Amino acid sequence: xxxxxxxxxxxxxxxxxxxxxxxxxxxxxxxxxxxxxxxxxxxxxxxxxxxxxxxxxxxxxxxxxxxxxxxxxxxxxxxxxxxxxxxxxxxxxxxxxxxxxxxxxxxxxxxxxx
Ligand code: FES
Ligand code: FES
Numbered sequence: 001x002x003x004x005x006x007x008x009x010x011x012x013x014x015x016x017x018x019x020x021x022x023x024x025x026x027x028x029x030x031x032x033x034x035x036x037x038x039x040x041x042x043x044x045x046x047x048x049x050x051x052x053x054x055x056x057x058x059x060x061x062x063x064x065x066x067x068x069x070x071x072x073x074x075x076x077x078x079x080x081x082x083x084x085x086x087x088x089x090x091x092x093x094x095x096x097x098x099x100x101x102x103x104x105x106x107x108x109x110x111x112x113x114x
Contacts, residue, residue, distance in 0.1 A: 007052070008038040008045055018052055023104040025112055027053060027064070056109070057102040059090020067109050078106045 004016045013036045018026075021035035029049050033040050040046060056067045062085045070084040082088040088106050090099040 007048055008036075008040075010039045010041060011037045013038045015052070018049070019101075019105070022053065023108050025108055027114060029053070056105055057085075057087035057090060059099050059102075060086040060088075062087035064109070067106060068114060071110050071113060076110060078103050078110070081106050081110065 004014050006012060006014050007018060017036045018032060018038070021032055024035060026032045026035050029038070029040055029046060032038050032049060032053070038045065038049065040049075054064050056062050056064050066085045067081055067087055070081050073084075075081045075084050078088055088100060088103045090102075091097065092099050
């Protein structure tokens with residue numbers, strides 16, 4: 001799992017704020033701009049934002065597309081999404097404990113269907 005760092009340096013929006021906004025339903029750069037204040041002024045950040053938006057589980061490298069597809073094919077709990085895609089089942093390499101940081105986002109994708 002990536003550590004926190006500043007993404008939009010103009011408006012000082014960090015990675016964790018962006019992940020939090022995604023967990024509240026943001027799926028596009030425009031929605032992120034609304035919820036977090038990312039300025040979207042530079043192309044470099046836009047690429048980075050697209051990358052962040054397209055990924056659900058950093059531990060298992062599972063994309064948003066894969067999770068949405070799993071939900072569309074009937075996975076209606078975080079556990080079922082994990083069984084199909086692996087998302088949410090990562091283990092912290094240092095502590096050996098379950099990561100689970102993306103579970104809130106997985107639940108939100110189930111809730112919204114996108
Ligand atoms: S500094 Fe804000 S989007 Fe690049
Ligand atoms: S980000 Fe660690 S389990 Fe998904």
